[in-house]
Amino acid sequence: MDIFFLDLSKVNEIYLESHLVTEEKKEYISKINPRQRKIQVFYSDVFIKYLMLKKYNLGISEIKIFQDPFGKPYLYQGQYQFNISHSGKYLICGISKNPVGIDIEQMKSENVIRSKDIFWESEYQDIFLTIEKEREIRFFKYWTLKESYLKWLGTGLSESLKSIEFLNIDSRFIKYRLDKKFNESTPSFYSIIFDSDYVLSICGDFMNEKKIRIYEVDKFELNSFFQ
Structure with a gap:
């Protein structure tokens, strides 16, 4: 499995004339403010196309992206599956030959939610009964793990975050318990602290893929592609 990330704080340009942007998307992006949000939407749309063309050597005619009934994007008749997430300054994309779900969140104390509608009792206690400096990290680990699972499943937040209960988020091999309807x-x-104040979690078939590789996409490489 390959994970690619782009630091959007280093990117100032958008290329609406690019052949990778549909006319419908061009019109939508042109109306967005502020500019930073415009950049985020533009690169979220073209990042997977860029990666498929430059990193996986697919032809432009092979890159047809559709959405399933839950809004999850997929490559039509493609050999690769992907998932995208963004938070703060980072845009991140996971690519695999098997289903993949990925979530990145910037850790902000104001976003920590005390709710037993989201967490199982064991998870809730693990977050909120721990020492304060660890609380934020544990909250966002649980949150991103659950999000990555729902994105892997393909349902997004149409399913409850309580459809999965995590039992040991600090272990290399994270154990969990599923809602009965998903127990097959x-x-x-896989979950890590990313760039000190982000949490990145990934859900996928690691047993078959053996290794997770993380790459940064350089803005100069990306910009030269559009010029």
Whole structure:
């Protein structure tokens, strides 16, 4: 599995004339303010196309992106599956030959939610009964793990975050318990602190893929592609 990330704080340009942007998307992006949001939407749209063309050597005619009934994007008749997430200054994309779910969140104390509608009792206690300096990290680890699972499943937040209960988020091999209706699925999970104040979590078939590789996409490489 390959993970690619782009630091959007280093990017100032958008290329609406690019052949990778549909006319419908051009019109939508042109109306967006502020500019930073415009940049975020533009690169979220073209990042996977850029990666498929430059990193996986697909032809432009092979890159047809559709959305399933839950809004999850997928490549039509493609050999690769992907998932995208963004938070703060980072845009991140996971690519695999198997289903993948990925979530990145910037850790902000004001976003920590005390709710037993989101967490199982064991998870809630693990977050809120821990020492204060660890609380934020644990909250966002649980949150991103749950989000990555729902994105892997393909349902997004149409399913409850309580459809999965995590049992040991600090272990290399993260254990979990699923809602009965999903108990035939057996994904693996990976979660790390990313750039000191972000949490990145991934859900996928790591047993078959053996390794997770993380790459930064340089803004100069990306910009030269559009010029």
